[in-house]
Amino acid sequence: MLCTPIPLVFFSFKFSFYNHFMIVKKGDNMIDIKLIRENKELVKENIRKKFQEQKLGLVDEIYDLDKEYRETKQKMDEARAEKNRFSDQIGALMREGKKEEAMTIKEKVTEMSSEISTLTSREEELSQMIKEKMMVIPNIIADDVPVGKDDSENVELKRFGEAIVPDYEIPYHADILESFNGLDKEASSRTSGNGFYYLMGDAARLSSAMLAYARDFMIEKGFTYCIPPFMIRSDVVTGVMSFAEMDAMMYKIEGEDLYLIGTSEHSMIGKFKDQIIKKETLPITMTSYSPCFRKEVGAHGIEERGIYRVHQFEKQEMIVICEPEDSEEWYEKMWQFTVELFRSLDIPVRQLECCSGDLADLKYKSCDIEAWSPRQQKFFEVGSCSNLTDAQARRLGIRAKSEKGNYYLHTLNNTVLASTRALIALLENNYQADGSVKIPKVLQPYMGGKEVIIPKK
């Protein structure tokens, strides 16, 4: 009992999830169960590619349970159909005033009800078991996603801009900020604890300037600007992310069924929950602003000094909801918008493709945009672009109507600009030998025309 084998960890994790969220509605899967009925091997191969061997057995289990489920459902439906026929007869007889005959049938129906309730509870049991297992079967990933175990095997696809190492030293970003009285973490520890910050003066203004610039940049690209709710209900949370992510990220409001959003993607995609979207409104392209709250329970934790990993930041985001056949094309456009934005701020970036093992279960394909850090002489993450195909739409019921029936749309999301990370990138890449920080041309209008920030000490 002392040493817990891996499969147990996996299952106990799942149970803790269900304690919080008892209601699992239909459509909570990432993939269509038909795929398991018709092409079990494909689903298994996908799981192998993601190095989640512990889930392989689930596929066969689901296959068998589904078979039994459908057989049971068939029997249950037939029994109910018979019962309905009798009930109709009772109704007809009652109207004609033939009470005795009605009573005879009534007794017959009463006898049937125990059989029906046995079948019903078995059916419910099976469907619940299937749902629980389906819940963790990951979305099918794109064919060209590089196979790898974890983030160490992510693949650099392309660089944009020249990654310069200046001949003077670039200080740690917190030191640059403090040089013009832009950061107070001591006060924020007192008021809020570790992982928060006070940004002040030009630093705060620079942060807002970048967000405003990013907002206008996306509006120019034809996206609709939106300020969404900063809290969402649990049913939206579970639809929008895997529960592994949820556990590590989301803050819950005490005594309410509300969570602080970790990114506006959550409320933006949630906006379309259970909606049948009119084809003529597609693609839906929106750019949203929000503060983002994250527990950061992961392996890295919160750092002591800087603002690289914090519990709160602000973000301009973009989301797209489109026809299934268009999502690959949108994915390419979307990450390129971020590259273009960072290049316009004179920040060198690269595109790093997520390998199969590092890809969250909902995702079909994903890449990070990383900015150059001349101080560390390496790239660091400033944004992430993902195509979730129909996985998120399936969970949330985001559909469109066609002649053949309703179908799930595809959803994508991408960071335009995250305040703290972008600020670090900007400071480091525009830091000059004399300790001042150049303000890129495009940001100057948002900074009251200021061209440079001069250190106070």
Added chain:
RNA sequence: GGAGUAGUACUCAAGAGGCUGAAGAGGCGCCCCUGCUAAGGGUGUAGGUCGGGUUAACUGGCGCGAGGGUUCAAAUCCCUCCUGCUCCGCCA
């Protein structure tokens, strides 16, 4: 937060225990009329979801804000919750 009131398909809307997959209308298809548009007349048609079936015809279950309950039978009766509206309270 307190009181009242409502929630029916893509939209509006009838309905008050069995005859209701749910009247009617918008919508959508076709036709007629008007120089075009708007409007008008005629006629036809669909409906969500999970199964079975040759991803056919057809067929069964569920389904009237969500979840439970009463009943042989619930859109209709009861309970809980959610949302909208009105009034009061509180506040940027």
